[in-house]
Amino acid sequence: MAKTVHIIGSGFSSLSAASYLAKSGYKVKVFEKNASIGGRARQFKHEGFTFDMGPSWYWMPDVFERFFGDFGKKPEDYYKLDKLNPGYKVVFSENNSFEVSDNLDEIYKAFDEKETDGAKKLKKFMDNAKSNYDIAIKKLVYKPGESPLELVTPATVGKVGEFFSNISRDVEKDFENNDLKQILKFPVLFLGARPQDTPSFYSFMNYADFGLGTWHPKGGFFSVVKAMKELAESLGVEFQTNATIEKIDVNQSGRVKGIQVNGETLTADYVLSGADYHHTETLLDEKYRQYSEQYWDKKVFAPSSLLFYVGFDKKLKNVNHHNLFFDVDFNQHADDIYKTPKWPKEPLFYANFTSLTDPDTAPDGCENGFFLIPLAPDINDTEELREQYFHKIITRFEKLTGQSVQKNIIFKKSFCAKDFKNDYNSYKGNAYGMANTLLQTAFLRPRLKSKKVKNLYFTGQLTVPGPGVPPALISGKLVSELIKKYD
Numbered sequence: 001m002a003k004t005v006h007i008i009g010s011g012f013s014s015l016s017a018a019s020y021l022a023k024s025g026y027k028v029k030v031f032e033k034n035a036s037i038g039g040r041a042r043q044f045k046h047e048g049f050t051f052d053m054g055p056s057w058y059w060m061p062d063v064f065e066r067f068f069g070d071f072g073k074k075p076e077d078y079y080k081l082d083k084l085n086p087g088y089k090v091v092f093s094e095n096n097s098f099e100v101s102d103n104l105d106e107i108y109k110a111f112d113e114k115e116t117d118g119a120k121k122l123k124k125f126m127d128n129a130k131s132n133y134d135i136a137i138k139k140l141v142y143k144p145g146e147s148p149l150e151l152v153t154p155a156t157v158g159k160v161g162e163f164f165s166n167i168s169r170d171v172e173k174d175f176e177n178n179d180l181k182q183i184l185k186f187p188v189l190f191l192g193a194r195p196q197d198t199p200s201f202y203s204f205m206n207y208a209d210f211g212l213g214t215w216h217p218k219g220g221f222f223s224v225v226k227a228m229k230e231l232a233e234s235l236g237v238e239f240q241t242n243a244t245i246e247k248i249d250v251n252q253s254g255r256v257k258g259i260q261v262n263g264e265t266l267t268a269d270y271v272l273s274g275a276d277y278h279h280t281e282t283l284l285d286e287k288y289r290q291y292s293e294q295y296w297d298k299k300v301f302a303p304s305s306l307l308f309y310v311g312f313d314k315k316l317k318n319v320n321h322h323n324l325f326f327d328v329d330f331n332q333h334a335d336d337i338y339k340t341p342k343w344p345k346e347p348l349f350y351a352n353f354t355s356l357t358d359p360d361t362a363p364d365g366c367e368n369g370f371f372l373i374p375l376a377p378d379i380n381d382t383e384e385l386r387e388q389y390f391h392k393i394i395t396r397f398e399k400l401t402g403q404s405v406q407k408n409i410i411f412k413k414s415f416c417a418k419d420f421k422n423d424y425n426s427y428k429g430n431a432y433g434m435a436n437t438l439l440q441t442a443f444l445r446p447r448l449k450s451k452k453v454k455n456l457y458f459t460g461q462l463t464v465p466g467p468g469v470p471p472a473l474i475s476g477k478l479v480s481e482l483i484k485k486y487d
Contacts, residue, residue, distance in 0.1 A: 002025055002026060002027040003026055003027065003269040003270065003487070004026070004027045004028075004029070004267075004268045004269050004270070005021050005026045005027070005028045005029075005268060005269065005270040005271075005272055005483070006029055006031065006258065006259050006266060006268040006270070006271050006272070007028060007029065007030045007031065007271075007272045007273075007274060008031055008245050008259070008271070008272070008273040008274060008275045008280065009030075009031075009032065009033075009039055009273060009274035009275035009460070010030050010031075010032040010037035010038060010039055010229075010239065010241075010274070011038065011039025011040060011041065011274050011460060011472065012039070012041060012224075012225075012228070012469055012472035012473055012476070013274045013459040013460040013461070013472040013473070013475040013476040013479075014030055014039070014272070014274030014459065014460070014476065015030075015037075015225070015228040015229060015232060015476065016067060016228065016459075016472065016473045016474075016475070016476025016477055016480075017272060017274065017459050017475075017476035017477070017479050017480045018030050018232045018237045018476075019071060019228065019231050019232045019235055019237065019476075020070070020476065020477055020480035020481075021272075021480045021483065022232060022235035022236050022237045023070075023071065023235055024480065024484055026270075026483075027236070028232075028236070028237045028238070029237070029238040029239070029240065030232075030237060030238070030239045030240070031240050031243040031245060031259070031261055032239065032240070032241045032242075032243060033242070033243060033244050033245070033275075033425075034241065034242070034423060035241055035242055036241065037225060037229060037239060037241065038222060038225040039054075039274070039424065040053065040054035040055065040424060040431070041053070041054050041055050041221050041222060041224070041225050041469070042054070042222070042225075043220065043222035043225075044309060044413070046309075046311070046411055046413070047311070047363075047411065048362065048363035048366070049309075049311040049361070049362055049363070049366070049368045049411060050219075050220060050354075050360070050361040050362070050368065051220075051309040051361075051368060051370055052220040052221040052222055052354070052370070053307075053309075053415065054221075054431075055221050055469050056220075056221060056322070056352050056354075056370060057190070057214060057322070058081070058214065058215040058216060058217060058221065058224075058469075059190075059208045059209065059212065059214065059215075059468075059469075059470065060137075060208050060212060060470040061075075061081070061212060061213075061215055062137070062212065063137070063470035063473055063474065064224070064470070064473065067473045067477070068227075068231070070477070071231060071235075073231065075217075075224075075227070077227075078223070078224075078226070078227030078230060078231070079217045079218060079219065079223040079224065079226075079227055080217070080218040081215050081216070081217055081218075082215065082216050082218065082357065083102050083213050083214070083215050084102065084213070084214045084215065084216055084320075084321050084322070084357065085101060085102035085103075086099035086100050086101055086102065086320060087100045087101070087102055087209070087213055087214030087322065088100050088214055088320060088321070088322035088323065088324060089319070089320040089322065089323045089324070090179070090182070090183055090186070090323075090324045090326055091323060091324065091325050091326065091327060091400050091401075092179055092182075092326055092327055093327055093400070094399065094400055094402070096179070098110065098114075098179060098183060099320065100183070100209070100210070100214075102213045102214070104126070104210055104211060107122070107210050108122055108123060111180060114177045114179060114180050115175065115176055115177040115180055118175075118177070118180065121174050121175060124174070125170075125171075125174060125184070125203070125206070126206065126207060126210060126211065128203060129203040129204055129205075129206040129207040129210075129211070130204075130207045130211055132159065132162070132201050132202075132203055132204035132207070133204035133207040133208065133211070135153075135155045135156060135159065135204075136201070136204045137204075139153055139155055139156070140153075140156070140442070140465075141464075141465040141471065141474050142474060142477070142478065143442065143464070143478075144448055144464065144478045144479075144481065144482050145442050145443045145445060145447065145448065145463070145464035145465075145478075146443065146447075146448075146449075146482075147443060148442075148443050150442065150443065151442055151443075159201055161200075162199060162200035162201040162203075163199045163200070163201055163438060163441075164199070164438070165199070165200040166195065166196050166197065166198055166199060166200055167184075167185060167188050167195040167196075167198045167199075167200055167202060167203060168185060168194070168195035168196035168198075169196070169200070170200050170203065171184045171185055171195070182326050182330050184206060185330070186209075186324065187205035187206050187208065187209045188202050188203075188205050189374070190205060190432075190467070190468050191205065191302075191435065191436040191466065191467060191468070192300075192301070192302025192303065192432045192433060192434065192435035192436060192466075192467045193300060193302070193338070193435035193436060193437050194334045194337075194338050195334075197300070197338070197435070197437050197438075198436065198437065199437075199438050199441070202436065214322065216321065216354070216357050216358065218358055219358065219360070219361075220354055220358065220361060221469075224469075240261075242262075243261050243262060244261065244262055245259055245260070245261055245275070245283060246260040246261070246262075246263070246283070247259065247260040247283050247284075248260075248271055248273075248280070248283045248284050248453075248456065249265065250284065250285065250288055250453050250456075253454075254288070254452065254453060254454055255453070255454040255455055256268070256270065256271045256453050256454065256455045256456045258271065259271055259283075269455060270455045270456075270457065270483060271455065271456050271457070272456075272457045272458070272459060272479060272483070273456075273457070273458050273459070273460075274458075274459045274460045274476070275424075275425060275460070276424060276425045276426050276427055276460075276462065277291075277427075277446050277458055277460070277462035277463060278291075278296050278427040278462070279425035279426075279427065280458065284453065287452075288450075288452050288453050289452070290446075290447070290450060290451050290452055291446060296427060299434055299440065300338070300434070300435040300437050300440060301377045301427065301428055301430040301433070301434055301435060302377075302430050302431065302432035302433050302434065302435050302461075302467055303337050303374040303375055303376065303377060303430065303431060303432065304374075304375045304376065304377045304378070304379060304416070304417045304420060304426075304428070304429045304430055304431050305372050305373065305374055305375060305415075305416070305420075305431040306372070306373040306375055306386060306389055306414065306415075306416045307370070307371065307372050307414065307415040307416070308369070308370070308371040308372075308390055308412060308413070308414050308415075309368075309369075309370060309411075309412070309413045309414075309415070310368070310369040310370075310371065310409055310411065310412050311362070311366060311367075311368055311369075311409070311410050311411035311412070312366060312367040312368075312369060312405060312408045312409060312410070313365070313366055313408050313409075313410045314365065314366070314367065314405075314408050315365060315366070315367055316353060316367045316369075316401070316403065316405065317401065317402075317403055318401040318402055318403065319351070319353055319356070319401055320353075320356070321352060321353060321354065321356050321357045322350070322352050323350065323351045323352065323353075324348070324350055325348060325349050325350070325351070325393070325396065325397070325400060326348055327396065327400060328346040328347070328348060329346065330348065332344070332345075332346070333346070333347055333348045333374070336376065337374060337375065337376045338376070341376030341377075341378075341379065342376065342379075343375065343379065343380075343385060343389070344373075344375075346392075347373045347374075347389065347392065347393065348373075348374070349371060349372060349373045349393045349396075350371070350372045351369055351370065351371045351372070351397065352369075352370045353367055353368065353369055353370075354368060354370070355367050355368045366410075371390075371393060371394075371397075373389060373393065374431075375416070375417065377417070377427075377428035377429055377430040378417065378428035378429060379417055379429070381416045381417040381418045381429070383414075386414045386416055390412070390414070394406055416429075417429030427462075432461060432467040432468070433460070433461025433462050433466065433467035434446075434461065434462045434466070434467070435467070436466040436467065441466075442464060442465075443464075445462070445463050445464050445466070446458065446462055446463045447463065448463050448464060448475075448478060448479045448482055449479075449482050449486070457479050457482065457483055458479070459472075459475045459476055459478075459479040460472060460475055461475075463475060464478060465478075
């Protein structure tokens with residue numbers, strides 16, 4: 001008889017693990033506390049506007065291809081994928097912006113226009129970034145984080161110095177133009193830490209950016225969620241939404257028994273949590289928790305975010321699908337997140353308008369806007385502060401793009417730290433998980449396999465490989481392999 005696995009949460013790591021486990025013959029059921037699956041990648045619709053609530057950057061297409069390929073499928077079997085050109089736009093001032101082409105040769109030319117020998121310097125940087133990407137994706141990130149020896153390979157031995165330098169130092173050493181420096185430091189923000197706290201080895205994110213490009217799944221990121229659910233269901237996975245997990249039950253011998261869901265006790269051979277790791281451990285009796293409150297409090301967490309989902313009753317100009325507004329001090333905002341946590345006086349922000357690429361995501365003649373301000377985790381979150389900061393960024397947005405838009409807003413919804421806590425049980429309201437700093441990499445992250453409860457496992461952005469959608473897909477595969485290994 002097939003062994004049962006109950007999975008808590010339905011984010012990307014849970015969806016990934018569900019399919020791998022079902023393919024291996026386990027009976028899998030996924031429980032989601034919210035009304036819709038997808039975790040942070042849920043979809044929100046309102047009066048003809050469609051918004052991805054969380055992830056919006058489709059990077060590392062090879063990881064998605066590898067995931068679907070493990071089941072004899074391709075992404076295009078489920079959704080249409082378009083490569084964006086330009087991939088995104090970085091705005092430094094009213095008269096100074098930089099569009100990142102979908103072609104690396106074009107990016108080289110653009111660097112040459114900004115700085116003497118810019119292309120030569122970038123080529124050297126990118127050659128190393130590609131080398132790191134090949135090592136990371138082919139040799140490291142598909143390791144389960146059980147031992148430091150996983151990091152020791154002939155390829156990584158030659159890169160050991162890059163784990164003790166940092167991205168900021170490398171960029172500052174080789175480049176002079178401040179705009180180019182910010183563009184090169186930007187990709188590692190997806191890893192949840194300041195560039196000066198991110199090991200040089202993570203320059204592989206620059207290859208993911210310039211080398212592999214930025215893509216868009218038609219219908220938005222939720223199209224990927226629906227694809228993964230369809231795949232999982234074809235393998236026999238069941239889903240239950242509006243399912244609040246109240247407790248994880250453990251028997252007297254320290255083996256998991258099952259879960260308590262909406263007042264009902266359900267038995268299982270395995271429990272796998274893709275929900276917030278810290279929250280999941282609060283579902284256990286204290287003696288079964290691996291990590292103390294002090295442990296969690298000392299960790300470096302990725303930022304929280306203030307998000308706005310905005311509907312405009314007209315088409316906008318001077319914007320691209322993805323836009324970064326770096327017209328204020330990059331380092332000061334980073335310090336306001338990590339060094340002296342507080343609301344930034346002048347925040348950087350990001351905006352995307354999927355309706356430019358995907359007209360079905362907004363009514364005819366309208367535009368949908370997604371705005372994001374990175375914030376320190378566990379920050380004070382009030383409606384008054386949300387409104388104050390929306391006014392800050394929308395006023396700058398109007399000035400930087402040369403248009404009036406505030407009177408054209410017909411819908412606006414905000415989402416911030418309190419919502420991350422309420423909707424996702426997110427520790428300190430973080431948006432991306434635990435940062436990938438040197439001391440929070442690989443085996444130094446919370447474990448996939450519980451040390452205290454037999455047959456209890458974890459997956460997702462607080463464990464290996466780390467934050468981001470592609471790592472979440474990988475995390476689901478890793479934990480499924482561990483369950484099979486120890487079965």
